[in-house]
Amino acid sequence: xxxxxxxxxxxxxxxxxxxxxxxxxxxxxxxxxxxxxxxxxxxxxxxxxxxxxxxxxxxxxxxxxxxxxxxxxxxxxxxxxxxxxxxxxxxxxxxxxxxxxxxxxxxxxxxxxxxxxxxxxxxxxxxxxxxxxxxxxxxxxxxxxxxxxxxxxx
Numbered sequence: 001x002x003x004x005x006x007x008x009x010x011x012x013x014x015x016x017x018x019x020x021x022x023x024x025x026x027x028x029x030x031x032x033x034x035x036x037x038x039x040x041x042x043x044x045x046x047x048x049x050x051x052x053x054x055x056x057x058x059x060x061x062x063x064x065x066x067x068x069x070x071x072x073x074x075x076x077x078x079x080x081x082x083x084x085x086x087x088x089x090x091x092x093x094x095x096x097x098x099x100x101x102x103x104x105x106x107x108x109x110x111x112x113x114x115x116x117x118x119x120x121x122x123x124x125x126x127x128x129x130x131x132x133x134x135x136x137x138x139x140x141x142x143x144x145x146x147x148x149x150x151x152x153x154x
Contacts, residue, residue, distance in 0.1 A: 016068060016077065020076075024083075027054065027057060028084050028088065030050075030054060031053075031054070031088055032091065033053070034053050035092075035095070043095040043147065043148065047143050047144055048140050051136050051139045055135065055136045058130050059130045062123050062127050065120075066123050066124055069124050085109075085116065088112045089108040089112050090108075092107075092147070095147075114146070118142070119139075
């Protein structure tokens with residue numbers, strides 16, 4: 001019941017923040033599991049499993065996630081989202097350290113933002129995309145083109 005919830009949480013904002021924290025923590029766990037340690041192995045083979053894990057997670061909780069994205073002020077969740085995005089950027093930076101122009105941080109931030117926006121946009125406006133394997137393939141290709149093509153780094 002609602003009364004029971006408010007025994008543990010002082011207000012609706014706290015409930016939503018906890019839901020966001022749990023979801024974002026799970027997203028980070030999936031990313032950490034999909035990306036290999038930065039030990040010289042190439043990043044490209046990990047992008048497919050990473051995107052598939054994130055798409056699968058988005059399919060699993062899309063109704064709750066859509067409600068949070070579409071109905072709740074994003075400022076309520078900004079702290080936890082920023083924290084997880086920073087951790088995701090650090091994961092990506094480990095694999096981009098050899099980038100010759102020293103812009104691995106900027107590249108990682110853009111890649112994380114693009115991936116987050118792609119998934120969240122699908123959840124809110126086109127949830128059927130999450131069922132289409134081509135959507136995940138396009139996200140993976142986008143990341144690969146952006147992060148891995150050295151010609152574009154100059």
